[in-house]
Amino acid sequence: AQSVTQLGSHVSVSEGALVLLRCNYSSSVPPYLFWYVQYPNQGLQLLLKYTTGATLVKGINGFEAEFKKSETSFHLTKPSAHMSDAAEYFCAVSDGRGKLIFGQGTELSVKP
Amino acid sequence: DVKVTQSSRYLVKRTGEKVFLECVQDMDHENMFWYRQDPGLGLRLIYFSYDVKMKEKGDIPEGYSVSREKKERFSLILESASTNQTSMYLCASSLSAGHTYFGPGTRLTVT
Numbered sequence: 001a002q003s004v005t006q007l008g009s010h011v012s013v014s015e016g017a018l019v020l021l022r023c024n025y026s027s028s029v030p031p032y033l034f035w036y037v038q039y040p041n042q043g044l045q046l047l048l049k050y051t052t053g054a055t056l057v058k059g060i061n062g063f064e065a066e067f068k069k070s071e072t073s074f075h076l077t078k079p080s081a082h083m084s085d086a087a088e089y090f091c092a093v094s095d096g097r098g099k100l101i102f103g104q105g106t107e108l109s110v111k112p
Numbered sequence: 113d114v115k116v117t118q119s120s121r122y123l124v125k126r127t128g129e130k131v132f133l134e135c136v137q138d139m140d141h142e143n144m145f146w147y148r149q150d151p152g153l154g155l156r157l158i159y160f161s162y163d164v165k166m167k168e169k170g171d172i173p174e175g176y177s178v179s180r181e182k183k184e185r186f187s188l189i190l191e192s193a194s195t196n197q198t199s200m201y202l203c204a205s206s207l208s209a210g211h212t213y214f215g216p217g218t219r220l221t222v223t
Binding site: 006009034042043044046049090092094096097098099100101102103104105 | 143145147152153154155156157160162170171202204206207208211212214215216217
């Protein structure tokens with residue numbers, strides 16, 4: 001079975017500060033890993049994904065995530081937060097057939 | 113532009129009513145999914161389908177059923193709506209391990 005745990009339901013950072021959203025997964029098969037973002041009153045948008053190959057994955061809007069198999073982690077980072085990054089972020093794991101198992105979500109607030 | 117459409121953005125139903133949520137995708141995807149989203153719980157998988165006329169239970173199938181008669185259409189059915197089914201419902205589709213596309217969601221309120 002697969003599962004995802006996101007550490008911290010709310011994260012608050014100042015504009016210009018580092019964004020770090022934590023995600024740990026459990027999977028009995030090689031995982032496919034994803035980060036999605038949901039802006040207020042909007043649908044889910046794919047930020048980035050890891051399937052195979054390079055473990056450091058770059059996504060849209062300056063976000064990146066690193067797959068660390070030994071730590072079963074896939075943390076999301078951005079060097080400098082912008083006000084427009086305020087949203088809810090979801091980490092998800094897949095077995096490769098498209099079925100996604102999501103974490104509980106982390107709401108990111110950005111203070112001016 | 114790829115698209116997953118859901119029949120309603122907002123829906124209000126009464127307890128005990130039969131409710132149909134429709135989802136259509138125009139990408140010729142084999143895989144389709146229904147999730148519900150609740151604050152603090154993330155998205156939870158209700159049912160999914162890897163082919164026409166095929167369905168599999170997800171993590172929270174109780175109180176729901178689905179229908180997939182055509183490849184592009186996946187319907188979620190609440191046989192007898194209850195207040196604890198008040199939620200945001202998201203439909204999605206994908207091609208194997210590729211990008212999963214989500215619809216805009218239907219916010220269902222059961223009174």
